Amino acid sequence: MDADSVATLDPAPQTASRGRALFVLTILAGSFLLFLVQPMIARMALPKLGGAPAVWNSAMLVYQALLLLGYAYAHRLSREPARRQAAVHLALLLLAAIWLPIGLASMTIPVDGSPIFWVPWLLVASIGPLFFVVAAQAPLMQRWFGLAGNMGEPYALYAASNIGSFGGLIAYPLLVEPFMAVGAQRWLWSGLYALLFLLVLASAAQIWRNRSTSNETAAEVISAPPIGWRQRLYWIVLSAVPSGLMLSTTAHLTTDLMAMPLLWVIPLGLYLLSFSVAFADNRYLSHLITRVAPSIVLFAAATAFAFFGSAIIVTVAFTVMLLFGVAVALHGEMYRTRPDPARLTEFYLMMSVGGVIGGFFCAIIAPLIFDWTWEHPILIFAAALLLPQIPLFLRRSEDRISMRGPAIATTLLGVLALGVGIASGIMNPADEGWAKMAITAALIAIGVFAIGNRIAYALVVAGIMAANGGILSLQHSLDEVRWRSYFGIYTVKTDPTGRFRWLTHGTTLHGLQNIAEPRLPISYYGAHSGVGLAFARAEEFYGPKAAIGVVGLGTGTLACYAKPGQDWHFFEIDPLMVEIAKGKQIFSYLDRCTPDAAIHIGDARLTLAEQPSQSLDLLAIDAFSSDAIPMHLLTKEAFDVYSRILKPGGLLIVHISNRHIDLKPVLAAEAAQGNWALGMRQDSPPTADVNRGMRASTWVAMAKDPRQLAQLTGPLATKEGKYYDPDQWLVMPPAGKASRWSDDYASVLPHLSIWENIE
Numbered sequence: 185m186d187a188d189s190v191a192t193l194d195p196a197p198q199t200a201s202r203g204r205a206l207f208v209l210t211i212l213a214g215s216f217l218l219f220l221v222q223p224m225i226a227r228m229a230l231p232k233l234g235g236a237p238a239v240w241n242s243a244m245l246v247y248q249a250l251l252l253l254g255y256a257y258a259h260r261l262s263r264e265p266a267r268r269q270a271a272v273h274l275a276l277l278l279l280a281a282i283w284l285p286i287g288l289a290s291m292t293i294p295v296d297g298s299p300i301f302w303v304p305w306l307l308v309a310s311i312g313p314l315f316f317v318v319a320a321q322a323p324l325m326q327r328w329f330g331l332a333g334n335m336g337e338p339y340a341l342y343a344a345s346n347i348g349s350f351g352g353l354i355a356y357p358l359l360v361e362p363f364m365a366v367g368a369q370r371w372l373w374s375g376l377y378a379l380l381f382l383l384v385l386a387s388a389a390q391i392w393r394n395r396s397t398s399n400e401t402a403a404e405v406i407s408a409p410p411i412g413w414r415q416r417l418y419w420i421v422l423s424a425v426p427s428g429l430m431l432s433t434t435a436h437l438t439t440d441l442m443a444m445p446l447l448w449v450i451p452l453g454l455y456l457l458s459f460s461v462a463f464a465d466n467r468y469l470s471h472l473i474t475r476v477a478p479s480i481v482l483f484a485a486a487t488a489f490a491f492f493g494s495a496i497i498v499t500v501a502f503t504v505m506l507l508f509g510v511a512v513a514l515h516g517e518m519y520r521t522r523p524d525p526a527r528l529t530e531f532y533l534m535m536s537v538g539g540v541i542g543g544f545f546c547a548i549i550a551p552l553i554f555d556w557t558w559e560h561p562i563l564i565f566a567a568a569l570l571l572p573q574i575p576l577f578l579r580r581s582e583d584r585i586s587m588r589g590p591a592i593a594t595t596l597l598g599v600l601a602l603g604v605g606i607a608s609g610i611m612n613p614a615d616e617g618w619a620k621m622a623i624t625a626a627l628i629a630i631g632v633f634a635i636g637n638r639i640a641y642a643l644v645v646a647g648i649m650a651a652n653g654g655i656l657s658l659q660h661s662l663d664e665v666r667w668r669s670y671f672g673i674y675t676v677k678t679d680p681t682g683r684f685r686w687l688t689h690g691t692t693l694h695g696l697q698n699i700a701e702p703r704l705p706i707s708y709y710g711a712h713s714g715v716g717l718a719f720a721r722a723e724e725f726y727g728p729k730a731a732i733g734v735v736g737l738g739t740g741t742l743a744c745y746a747k748p749g750q751d752w753h754f755f756e757i758d759p760l761m762v763e764i765a766k767g768k769q770i771f772s773y774l775d776r777c778t779p780d781a782a783i784h785i786g787d788a789r790l791t792l793a794e795q796p797s798q799s800l801d802l803l804a805i806d807a808f809s810s811d812a813i814p815m816h817l818l819t820k821e822a823f824d825v826y827s828r829i830l831k832p833g834g835l836l837i838v839h840i841s842n843r844h845i846d847l848k849p850v851l852a853a854e855a856a857q858g859n860w861a862l863g864m865r866q867d868s869p870p871t872a873d874v875n876r877g878m879r880a881s882t883w884v885a886m887a888k889d890p891r892q893l894a895q896l897t898g899p900l901a902t903k904e905g906k907y908y909d910p911d912q913w914l915v916m917p918p919a920g921k922a923s924r925w926s927d928d929y930a931s932v933l934p935h936l937s938i939w940e941n942i943e
Contacts, residue, residue, distance in 0.1 A: 186493075186662055188689070189679055191812065192686045199411055200703040201262075202220070204329070204512035205769065206383070206387060206390065207325050207326075207329045207341060207387060207390075207870050208341060208344045209323050209383060210321065210383040210384060210386075210387050211321060211325045211326070211341055211344050211345045211348065211939075212344055212345070212347065212348035212351075213346045213348065213376070213379065213380045213383055213704060213887050214318050214321030214325070214345075214348070215321065215322060215344075215346065215347075215349040215352065216320060216346030216348040216351050216352040216355075216382060217318055217352065217373065217374070218251075218315065218318055218321075218349060218352065219348075219349040219350070219351075219352035219353040219375060219456070219887050220352035220353075220355060220356055220373060220376075221286060221314070221315065221352075221373055222243065222247055222352075222353070223353070223357065223361075223449075224286070224356060224360070224369055224373060224812055225243075225286065225288070225307065225310055225311050225800050226243050227366065227369075228286075228287060228288045228310075228366055229306065229307070229310070229354045229359060231764055231862045233785070236781065236792055237368050237389055239785070242680075243307055243433060244430075244452070244543055244547065245304065245313065245540070245544060245547040245548065246303075246307045246308060246914045247305045248536070248539045248540045248543040249304075249317045249404070249543075250308070250312060250319055250441060251315075251319045251536050251539065251540075251609055252536040252537060252539070253319070254315075254316050254317070254319025254320040254321075254534075254536075255314050255316070255320065255323055255529070255532050255535075255536040256535075256536075257316070257320050258320040258323040258324040258327070259529035259530055259532070259533045260940045261273065261320075261324065261325070261370060262323075262324070262327045262528075262529045264687075264820075266331045266391045267391065267392060268333075269324070269328070269391070270328075270387075270388035270391050270392065270673070271325075271388075272780060273317075273320070273324060273382075273384065273513070274384060274783065276317045277380075277381050277384060277830070278315055278381070280313040280314045280316070280317045280318075281377070281381075282313075283311065283313050283314050284314070284374045284377060284393060285370040285371055285373070285374040286310070286311055286370050286373050286374065286778055287310065287370055288306070288310050289306060289309035289310040290339050292807070295661070298552040301912050305745070305832055307642050307802075309499060312790070314377070314638045316546070318377075318380070321339075321345075321380075321384075322342060323528060323529045323531070323533075324529070324530040325387060326338040326339070326342065326528055327385075327392055327528055328339045328387055328388075328390070329341060329619055330525055331388035331391050332383050332387070332391050333460070338525050338528060338612040339519065339522055339525070339539030340463060340464065340465045340529070342413075342459060342463045343459065343460040343461075343463045343464045343465075344618075345459075346456045346457065346458075346459035346460045346463075346680075347460050349456045350453055350456045350457055353449060353452060353453055353456065354449070354453065356932060360372070360445055361931045361933070361936065362884065362931045362933050364929075365926075365928045365929040366597045366927070366928045366929065367537075367928055368823065378623065381740040390407070398785075402929075407526070410525055411527055411530060412692035415521070415523075416534050417520070418539065419518055419521070419531065419534040419535060419538065420534050420535075420537050420538040420899070421516055421537050421538065421570065422515070422538065422570065422917070423515075423518065423534070423535045423536075423537070423538025424516045424539070424541040424542035424545075425510070425514060425542060425563055425566050425567055425570060426455060426458065426507075426510060426511040426514050426515060426542070427455075427538060427539040427540075427541075427542030428541075428542030428543065428544075428545050428559065428563050429506075429507055429510060429542070429544055429560075429563045429564075429567065430451045430452060430455040430507060430511070430551075431451075431542070431543060431546035431547060431559075431899060432546050432557060432559045432563050433451040433503055433504070433506075433507045433560065434451045434452075434778060435546070435550075435559075435560065436488075436501060436503060436557050436560045437450075437451070442682060447843065448858050450504060451504070454504060454507050454508045454511065455507065455511055457508070458508055458511030458512045458515050459511075459515055460474065461515075461516075461521050462511075462512050462515035462516040462518070465514070468910065470516045470519075471516075473508075473509055473512040474510065474512065474516050474517075474572055474574075475512060475514075475574050476524070477509035477512070477513040478568075478573055478631075478633060478635045478641065479509075479635070480502075480505050480509040480562075480565065481506060481567060481568055481571065481645060482511070482512065482628045482632065482645065482648065483502050483505075483563065483628065483650040484502040484503060484505065484506035484642070485561075485564055485568075485645045485649045486502075486624050486628070486648050486649075486652045487499040487502045487503060487654025488560060488562065488564055488652070488653070488654070489649065489652060489654050489656070489657050490563045490648050491544055491836050492787050494894075495767040500583060506564070506924060510567045510571065513572060514570060514571070516572075516670060517570075517572050518531075518535065526713075528811060532780060534821075542563075543620070545559060545772070548711075551668055551669070551670055554668060554669045554671070555660075555666045555667055556657060556660070556661065556666055556668060556673055556676070557673065558661075561649050561654065561907065562650070564645065565642060565645060565646060565649075568641060568642040568645040568646075569638060569642050572642065573635050573637075573638060573836060574635070574636065574790075575635055576632060576633075576636075586904050591637055591909070594633070594634050594637040594640045594835075595639055595640045595643075596639060597633075597634065597638060597640075598630075598634055598637070598639065598640030598641065598643035598644050598647075599640075599643055599742070601627050601631070601634075601643060601647040601648075601649070602643045602644070602646055602647040603628045603647070603651070604623065604626075604627065604647060604651070604935075605627060605646070605647025605648055605650040605651040605654075606647065606650045606651075606655065607646075608620065608623050608650075608651040609651050609652075609654055609655030609656065618650065621654070622649060623651055624651060627644060627647055627651065628648065631644035631645065631648065633636050648747075654680050656895075660675065660848050663851065665677070667760055667763075667764065668763075669759070669760040670758075671757060671758040671760075672689045672758070673689070673763055674687060674688070674689055674694070674760065674761070675687070675688050676764070676770055682699060683698065683699055683700060684696055684698060684699065684877055685697050685699060685770070685771070686707075686739075687738070687739050687764060687770075687771070688730075692940065693707060693879070694738045694739060694761075695707060695738040695739025695740070695741050695765075695771065695773075696741075696787075696877050696879070697739060697741070697771050697772070697773065697877075698876060698877045701770050702773075702776060703744045703773075703776055704744070704876070704877070705741050705742065705744050705745060706741065706840065706876060706877030706878055706879075707741060707744055707878070708806075708841060708879050709741045709881075710867065710869060710873065710878040710879075710881075710883035711877075711885055712867050712873075712881075712911065713800045713865070713867045713881045714837060714864075714865035714867065714881070714883025714884070714885060714913075715742065715804050715806075715837045715839065715883050716745070717865070718802060718804075718835055718837050718896055718898065719732065719742060719745035720800065721896065722744060722745070722747075722750065722801065722802055723747055723750070725833075725835075725892075725895065725896075726801040726802070726831075726833075727749070728748075728749040728750070729749050729750065729751065730750050730751070730801045730802065731750070731751040731800045731801050731802075731831075732750060732751070732752050732753070732801065732802045732803075732804075733744070733752075733753045733754075733755065733792075733795075733800045733803045733829070734754050734755065734803075734804045734805075734806060735755045735788040735804070735805045735806060735807055735817070736752070736755075736756065736788075736805070736806035736807040736839075737754045737755075737756035737761050737762060737765050737783070737793070738761070738766070739765050739771040739773060739805065740754070740765040740766065740771060740773035740774040740778075740812045741773050742773075742780040742804065742806075743774050743776075743777040744776065744777040745771045746777050746778045746781070748826055752778045752781040752782070752796075753781065753782045753784060753787045753800070754781055754782070754783045754784065755784045755786075756784070756785060757781060757785070757786060757787050757788065759785050761918070762783055762785065766783075779827070786930040788805075788807065788817060788819075788820055789817060789825060792825050792826070792829055793825055793830060795799055795829050796829075797829065798828075798829070798830065798831045798832070798834075799827050799829055799831070800829050800830055801830070801831050801833075801834050801835070802829065802834065802837065803826060803827075803829065803835075803836050803837070804815040804836075804837040804838075804839070805817060805836070805837070805838045805839065806839045807839075808839060808840055808841075808842060808845075808847060809837070815925065815930045815932065816927065816930075818847070818850055818851075818854070818925050818930070819925045819926045819927050819930055820854065820857075820858065820924055820925065820926040820927075821926065821927050823854055823858055823860075827888065830888075831887050832858075832888075832889070833887075833892045834887070834888075834892075835885060835886070835887050835892060835896060836860075836884075836886040836887065837863075837883055837884070837885055837886075838851065838884045838886065838887070839882075839883055840882050840883070840884055840885065841880070841881045841882045844936060845932055845935050845936060846935050846936075848884075848916060848917055848923055849917070849919050849920055849922035849935060850922060850935065851884050851886070851916065852917065852918060852919035852920075852922065853919035853922045853923060853924040853925070854924055854925070855916070856919055856924075857924045858924070859888065860886045860887065860888060861886070861887050861888070861889070861890035861894075862884055862885060862887075862893070862916050863884070863885050863893060863896075863897040863900050863913040863914065863915065863916065864882065864883070864884050864885075864913065864914045864915070864916045865882070865883050865884075865897075865913050865914065866880075866881075866882050866914065867880060867881050867882075867883075880921050883895060884916065887912070896913075897912075897913035898912070898913065899912075900912070900914060900915045901913070901914055902914060902915045902917070921934075922935070924933065
């Protein structure tokens with residue numbers, strides 16, 4: 185038998201292949217579990233946390249901190265003999281199983297406490313040990329891959345890790361949440377955890393069978409040269425910017441464009457995929473994206489201060505392209521400077537430290553010190569300083585002296601571009617016409633030419649942002665007409681004629697006041713709106729001492745339906761909203777109409793639950809006009825709270841005007857199974873009323889007693905009816921296939937209005 189024949193029968197390649205497949209599968213499973221549990225536990229916590237985008241950012245910070253602890257543990261464990269590593273990790277996996285099945289910790293949430301502090305504690309207590317031990321999977325399994333005698337580049341396995349992470353992230357909103365109740369989700373994750381344990385056990389067996397490394401000490405295993413602190417800091421910075429940019433992109437998209445909940449997943453998904461590209465064996469795609477990333481940043485800089493408008497699709501496209509391009513380029517630079525595989529766990533530890541720093545800056549520091557998402561343009565500028573830059577125009581000479589002149593000239597051109605951008609922003613801060621487009625195009629052209637000169641390039645990026653909303657946004661901050669809290673960013677604006685003053689939360693109108701008629705309820709709350717008709721007849725229905733509650737304060741517009749003797753209560757989650765509506769003397773509805781109204785601060789479900797039974801005649805729920813839907817206010821358990829607090833014959837009025845989510849089937853399903861009678865009113869005010877500040881709205885009236893509902897609505901009409909009158913209350917469309925929401929099951933996915941455009 186010849187040598188070639190012997191080689192074909194050699195079982196070593198097949199064994200190595202099987203060993204690699206085992207470790208890839210183990211890494212995939214661990215990463216899948218990590219990113220499946222993140223949205224899952226957030227969903228379980230929804231009744232306590234609400235649906236604000238900042239809650240997601242706080243959750244991400246907790247996950248990054250636990251990931252850091254897991255990586256630190258993996259780094260420390262890697263110094264032990266191989267068999268001891270396997271024994272310790274398997275023991276910790278078993279110990280963490282005490283927290284199964286996963287669920288929310290029994291913790292009393294302070295009604296008036298700051299969520300920015302207690303949300304992390306709740307999440308850590310709920311899944312901390314499980315997340316910690318699973319988080320160590322990726323670096324530890326890569327280390328074990330070599331200890332088990334496998335050949336090949338272990339860093340490439342990190343690409344598999346992030347594919348698994350992306351799979352878990354996407355699987356939850358698309359496959360798990362729409363089809364499984366929370367109770368079933370808990371056991372699904374627990375079963376997958378048991379499978380992961382078996383895979384880790386099989387991987388540990390590979391180490392035990394490899395006698396060449398099974399008894400090596402830390403000194404024998406880690407023989408590579410030490411890593412200097414300058415290199416460690418470089419990795420930390422390279423990791424911090426994409427991590428922060430991922431969270432700032434989430435805040436930027438959901439605050440100033442559209443706060444569709446599914447948008448929260450896009451930045452994190454792109455962030456994870458960037459690792460798969462940057463750490464792949466095939467370097468072509470990573471090199472290509474790295475080369476074009478500086479050009480992407482130039483275009484994206486023009487949309488860094490973008491507000492909702494007709495160019496929303498372009499803005500979203502450049503924003504997500506920016507995140508992906510920067511993340512691939514900077515993570516690719518980390519991969520290029522990676523250490524010897526023996527130092528692999530230390531490398532990932534530094535990466536995780538950077539991730540936590542970026543997350544901490546965006547989730548904790550930025551909401552406390554900024555009045556807007558200033559962290560987003562700051563991180564864009566930081567990316568401009570860090571990006572690997574390959575000149576698009578050839579530099580013919582390699583001699584430093586001969587290149588000094590062109591470098592200085594390019595830097596001066598960058599200074600000029602910054603000056604032009606600032607001047608344009610000052611002279612025409614809100615201009616979006618052809619002149620601004622021409623200036624922006626010229627600055628981008630200069631930026632493309634400057635690629636390769638890091639200082640000049642960064643100056644051009646700053647100039648582009650200054651010209652395109654940066655100066656205007658700075659002016660808003662200096663004028664103190666914008667405020668930021670954990671729950672959102674609020675801006676007060678006045679029209680050029682001085683007739684109206686209004687409040688926006690991101691892109692959602694939260695109230696409007698007619699300066700000439702300050703007691704007139706306008707915007708969504710006009711006299712012909714559903715809530716206007718109900719509140720105006722409160723005295724007729726319930727007498728002069730009617731008790732009225734409103735969930736969602738806004739500017740306090742509804743207060744001006746109050747009459748002497750009535751007992752009014754507002755329920756508001758954000759203390760800053762109370763300051764804007766009353767304390768800052770900007771809007772006068774509360775002071776003019778209900779100066780003595782009780783204002784209850786905290787999540788509405790918690791504060792309503794504290795009220796006496798049968799204490800309200802009318803309750804308006806005005807919390808769904810924003811696109812970040814607090815689903816826990818529409819579940820069976822929430823309606824049980826509403827039913828308990830309403831007096832016999834009481835009315836519930838729900839505001840469901842929404843740009844992206846159709847809530848009618850949800851209320852129809854609740855009415856069918858919860859024995860509520862309901863009618864809907866779609867108010868489209870005429871031009872004369874629009875000129876006074878009225879806006880179109882959709883309100884749903886609900887009552888346990890059909891006779892009380894009929895007293896408000898009269899005979900219900902349908903749009904298809906022969907005698908349809910736009911001023912009448914309408915029959916609600918049937919629930920169709922919609923299921924009743926509960927704390928155990930709720931999903932907005934089937935109710936996104938985008939499906940109407942697809943069908």
